[in-house]
Amino acid sequence: MHELSIVLSIIEQIEEETAKRGGGQVEAIYVRVGVLSGVDTEALRFAYDLAREGTGLAGSRLEIEAVLLLVFCPQCSTTHAPRPPNIACPCCITPEQEILHGRELEVRAFEIVQ
């Protein structure tokens, strides 16, 4: 349950960004969470509802975009979207695959009224 630490980092970043732009009312925060990021989206929502209270983001909502896994197989030169936990290439089961998407843990944007 490290989602609370993650949420505190999100709040800190958005408060910084808002202050840089002269303040305003934050309506929403858009984040991207990969299936292999190690973060549970339900726990993130729960933690956000608690953590936003008493901050400048108290009235805001958290919009979570789940990012699915996309893997590149150098053997077949193709990308495929395996269902975790199994990430082996369905064609050749080759090791050393490159994970293109699925590890994201990022703030994409926020919505503000000034």
Add this chain to the structure above:
Amino acid sequence: MSSQPRIIEVRARILKENDLLARELRERFQQADVTAISFVSSPGAGKTTFLEKLMSMMSAEHRIAALVGDLATENDANRLSRACSQVRQITTGTVCHLDAKMVAKALEGWNLDELDFLFVENVGNLVCPSSYDLGEQMRFVLLSATEGEDKPLKYPTIFNTADAALITKMDLAQAAELDLAAMRCNIQSVRPGMPVLEVSSKTGQGIEQIAGIIAASAVGRAIQATHTGQ
């Protein structure tokens, strides 16, 4: 003043502060020629006992320091200090993982130039440590023979961030009726190509081999650094 909401793009890593600190740490380790390795597992998989054995074996030839994370107590640091002289406990309080800031703080006052290896034992947890880069150059995930073959499938993320897996407590494999082939297969399915080694801190199985691999990786990194002019 407009009252229309507008969207501002940020596109930043949520843990960018941790990532930046971890990058700084990695650079410091590289400059000081220190190989930093972290160890993660569930509680009770045998990280501390394994590190005691590993450090006892390596400390004759190498200068080693260790950091060990737990929510409370100095017990593990006391245990590890029998195997090497430079050990610091990081007590996280209620936090379930180590982060780069805790590592940086714990290193204060140590001269990295006087070290060859830094071992970092994370808090026993197979979930949260996966999100935090500690600046380590190598991450080992430990899984004991008594834990169940499907653990890699249940906790794929941590296995996916590791560079090698160690199956510990191999002396208990038979008693626990471990299906070793299934466990290895499950590790490969979540992290194709990851090296898997079998160890027993009790009998000493595999410890020398891992000490050799760790020492060789340090040499390899040094050669690579010379070639790239770093």
